[in-house]
Amino acid sequence: MATLCRLSGRCVLSSRLGLRFCSSSPLIRAFSSDSGSPDGALPSGGNKPSSSGTSDSPDPASDAPSPDRPLSGFAAAFQLQSSIRREAESSLAGDSASSPGQDQSFASLLRRSPLMQMGPAKDKVVVGRIFHVVQDDLYVDFGGKFHCVCRRPKDGEKLQRGGRVRVRIQDSELTARFIGAQTDTTLLEAQAVLLGAIEGKEGRSNMD
């Protein structure tokens, strides 16, 4: 604001002295990049537009803005838009500079996580990975807190450790409050129904 006031003050002074030919140039200089001005105390609101190619602004305000009156009309709109553009550019630069996801808050990470977006876990179909096999029992990890244990289907010979399967979750953690207990008893397991394997690169015709 100080720079604008200084140049506008000069303009007011010159117009008072009757020098009308220089009334427009200080205003244009005020709108364009004033990097050449030695004013150290720059205003915090951002009177300094980042792009210098703004000297071709349309006709400035017919009346010279006085230092006491706040910006209005084109001046206010230009200030607002230039600050918005600067913030957008700085945020883009900030995102690309820092590693992606490092500056995300826990709240935003949580809200955008698949677990939250999924909603209630009942009857949701998810993709899991088999991480342990005990004869006929498949331990499937689908991204929740616990794994689920499914029985191998009759024709599931190809379901081995590391395979990806589709499961329908019934409960993300099997807990129940028994009579006389202070807290729930938990089984440390989820419950899910195995729907079938996820087909890999080769497509089979008759597999479910």
Place this chain on the structure above:
Amino acid sequence: MAARAMTRGILGLRHSRAVTFGYSCGGSHYATAASIKPPPPQNEDVSDKIMKLPLEKPDFFRVSELFSLKDLFDARVHLGHKKGCRHRLMEPYLYGCRLDQDIIDLDQTVEHFQQALNFTAHVAYRGGIILFVTRRRQFGHLVETTAKDCGEYAHTRYWQGGLLTNAPIQYGPGVRLPDLIVFLSTLNNVFQPHVGIRDAAKMNIPTVGVVDSNCNPSLVTYPVPGNDDTPAAIELYCRLFKMTINRAKDKRRQMELLHSLSAPSTPS
């Protein structure tokens, strides 16, 4: 046993402190009777400097660079048990409850974990014995290999009643107890608090413990609120503890080399 080791440490510290006071006032060396014994004060100075230097900065071992909030999030550290399993004293550490599942506040976890890792690093730097304890059979092997990789100890089996409190009789006189116990899970197989937490508090041994939403964080010196049921989370903790301890031990070796090289060069 721990009391005896502690008094020995305190006496040693007092002795070295008195000697350094006597010498630091002097400044330059005079040809007095005090100059007869320069070599031991040099070693005391060096060992004092080695011990005191890490204490001058809040994060001397830079453990805050070892992990980020995103790493914790990807390892599902924020997932807690169901609402019915919640322990009342864990409520300050919870962010909230979503569809009956507790969510642990990772902002608090980051701070607590940094403090716990920093403390572990300092204990390892000073040559302390660290004991990893968990009663989860699913992760017993992982914890044992972690302890072996960083040159420390692990106890993932049944905890004998007098392991810490009756050690001189069970293991022989003069046995050295651990200086830090790290619990990867603070519950035993019947969902009760592990006996080691209470015993370590009795024996003045500091503890670091990962407390889930159904655990009691009271007696743990450095609780780390976090998930202790998912393999990804436990692998993350083990990896971070291993990195911290190795980093601290390497730093100690480096400092000793540096100061042992510089000690003879000082004029006596």
